[in-house]
Amino acid sequence: MANPLWLIIVAAIGTFLQRFIPFFISHTTGKRRNRNSWWETFLEGIGPAAIASLLIISLSSDVHIQSTFQVIAVLAALCVVFLAKKLMGGVAIATLLGATVYGLICWAYGSL
Amino acid sequence: MFLRSASVRDRVLKNFEEGCFISGLKASMPIVAGYLPIAISFGLISVQYGLSPYMTILISAVIFAGASQFVLVSLISSGAGFWDPLVVVLLMNFRHAFYGPSFARKLSPDHARFPRAWLAAGLTDEVFATSLSHLSKVNEQHRETWYSGLQIGAYTAWVVGTAIGAISSGQITHLPIVHQAIHFILPALFMALLLEFTSRNSLILVFVAASVTAIMFFVLPTYQAMPIGMLAGALSMSWRKPAHG
Missing domain, CATH: 1.20.5 (Single alpha-helices involved in coiled-coils or other helix-helix interfaces)
Structure with missing residues (x-):
């Protein structure tokens, strides 16, 4: 797509309306959802x-998996994300730790 | 620009003086810490996909919806056209539609301070979760001011982080570990979000969505495989939990 400006604007309006309309209706009517x-x-x-x-x-x-070592890097990083999320709770720290472990393993493999 | 009259302005200023806005801003700090690196990653990836820094910052400023932004720039760069990325972004963000009704129950119409549109604009996953866990501890009269501080903190971090990533991408990616690590930011983010959202009851849903996506990925473009897998997962949940009412 040469210029995605209109796509971005329409996606932004749509995303906003998805947040706004149910909130507005619920706030003004106080109706509860049938779960x-x-x-x-x-x-x-x-x-x-x-x-x-x-x-x-x-x-x-x-992730371009081209060798067994990269499979190990992906699995190790996913395990780190899992453990970090379970032990520390935050999405951000788990994401960063997982990406860092993946980067470190790939970098170490490339340095060998 | 949201203040309609002098009396409303006075009340908001009074709330500011009472520290509600600052208190909300302080409560946004964990979100800020989480958003900054992911927003920087978004800036990096978007520019790497070929979007200009200006367009990248605009996406964060007007959409403000993490994971769907990554997918949007990925689909734009793959030449997916107009409708497919739009549908995928709106489907991905559709869960936000359920935050509003839950959030609205925490606010009293008698103490409305800000336009509803202002409050709804920043209702992301993290802002919603943080506000739900904190709002009950805030005086009912000041909840909207407190929430405004929360969402402004989160929004600022997201846009500033994106700008940092978009503008400095050339320098940051020269570091070899960072260059490798950014390729895993998205899988790590989705894995962490999956752990955040998934309960024991939704394991089959996750399995169905992942399996169908993986199968579809071999025969269809990414932007078609993803929504098919997503809808299959959601349908498997509604099939297993039929309506009672």
Whole structure:
């Protein structure tokens, strides 16, 4: 796409409206959601499902696995993310530690 | 620009004096610490994908939705057109639609200080989670001011971090460890978010979404494989938990 400006603007408006409209309606009417409906359950699953899909896509697209050593680096980094998230709780620190471990292993492998 | 009258302005200023805004700003510090490195990574990756620093900063300033921004720039750089990236971004951010109703219950219409649009604009995952855990400890009259401090802190960190990454990308990526590490920022972020969102009940959902995405990835472009996997995962959840009401 030569100039994505309109895409960015429409995506921004859409994202804002997704936050604003339910908040505005709920705030003005005070109505409560029916958490047992099929649609609500489906929408509830969208977030985790999106993130699971994105994990697969990012592992496939961003990490170019070309050797056994890189497989080990990916697995080690994912383990570090898991442990950091479980032990320290924060998304940011787990992300940084995982990326750092991956970078260190790949750098060390490249230096051998 | 949001202040409609002198009386409203006076009330907001009074709240500022009482420290509610600063208190909210302080509460945003953990979010700031989390956002800065990820925003810098976004700036780096976006510029590496070929977007200009100006366009990269604009994305963070107007969309303000972490993971979907990464996917947006990835799809833009792959030449995905207009509708596919738009649908993917909106589907990814659709979970935000459920934050508003929950957040609204914490605010009293009798103590409205700011336009609803202002409050909704910064309702990201982290801001929502932090506000829900703190708002009950804040005086009902000052909650909106407190929340404004929280979201301004988070938003500023996101935009400033993006600018740092976008402008300094040439220098930062010359460091060999950083050069390798940024390739793993996204998988690490999604892994950490997955652990944040996933409960024991949603393990099958995650498995279905991941499996379908992986299979679709071999036969379809990324921007089509991802929403198909996501919808399959969400459908598996609603199929397993049928409606009771």
